[in-house]
Amino acid sequence: MKRRIGSEVVHGTDGVDPGTGAISPPIYQTSTFAFKSAEQGAAIFAGTEDGYVYTRISNPTNDRLAKKMARLEGAEAGLVFASGLAAIAACVITLTKKGESFIADDTIYGGTHAMFKDVIPRFGITPIRADCSDINNTKKALNESVKWIFIETPANPTMKVIDIEAHAKLAAKSGVPLVVDNTFATPFFQRPIELGADVVMHSATKYISGHGDVVGGIVVGKKDFVHKMRESALSHMGACMSPFNAWLLLRGLKTLGVRMERHAYNAQRISEFLSTHPKISRVYYPGLSTDPFYDLAKKQMSGMGGMIAFEMKGGLKAGANLVNSVRLCTLAVSLGECDTLIEHPASMTHSTLSEEERMAVGITEGLVRVSVGIEDVNDLIEDLKEALEKA
């Protein structure tokens, strides 16, 4: 029987523990692993025998999570990292070397932007930024030095949606891999590999965890690519995940389906409420039929997720008043948690962008981002309504 995603998130590759019948998998909270003999140790190091050596390289709990995520995304293999940014850095290290470049969409998480703008150019790798919501811009940005294409869709914070299938076709024609940051949609609502992407990455800190208690990153793709990434960007760079965090993420995944359905339901209701409010000039949520990305989002996503952004008519002052006045929503960065989080991208998550860069991608002073939680949506609407009266 081919199981649907709602069952896969619960079961996936998780069977009961064969030794004990435990439903919850064991946590292999160990840094190192004993060899049976000098010969076996040498063989594992040489790669002629399978086995665990050291948790920075691999660990059974981490592998379990990687396998489950690979299965959910429809990939051959996966690898887990200490954070989402470590996962993105691993893509840079694995796919590019000095003198080469890659194309990255212009709307991405502020931390990723800072890595691309301030850190990796120091090592001779130059990202080419383009507005990939128009495939012609991506085409124009292609040149000999481009070794991969990176898109985040829906994008943080403006919920810009990028055509994954069109980019996958372009990437394949150009002989370069397409890497998709699937953090906002999760495999529950969007599976880029089925649309032709080569690599998918996540900040597992967000919806995969779902409870705001872990920082982690995941990359999935072809077996050879993941093997190469483990050798170069994990074993020898060191940003490994703690097995306890992998265990928490495995636990989080079990409820991914029910959480995502509730996040999306609440976000749809809240975006509809906000779009009729007189103090708000624009709401960014692809689930609104008036949203410019509505049709594309419908085509490539099975649900619109829980992230919303909106523009306050009164600019920075009104936005600051609003986030200071909410009582049920929490003023905090990050996203994908059970709790609703509200923040101001220009001064917080996207403060790494210059004013000019922010304006070019629509991150104005009056933009507010909400990670809609799973509370009772009527309470959330009431909280926002009251806060908007004060804004």
Ligand code: PLP
């Ligand atoms: N990708 C997206 C879309 C994000 O929103 C974030 C963080 O907010 C990251 C990547 C980075 O992940 P982490 O904070 O786990 O390093």
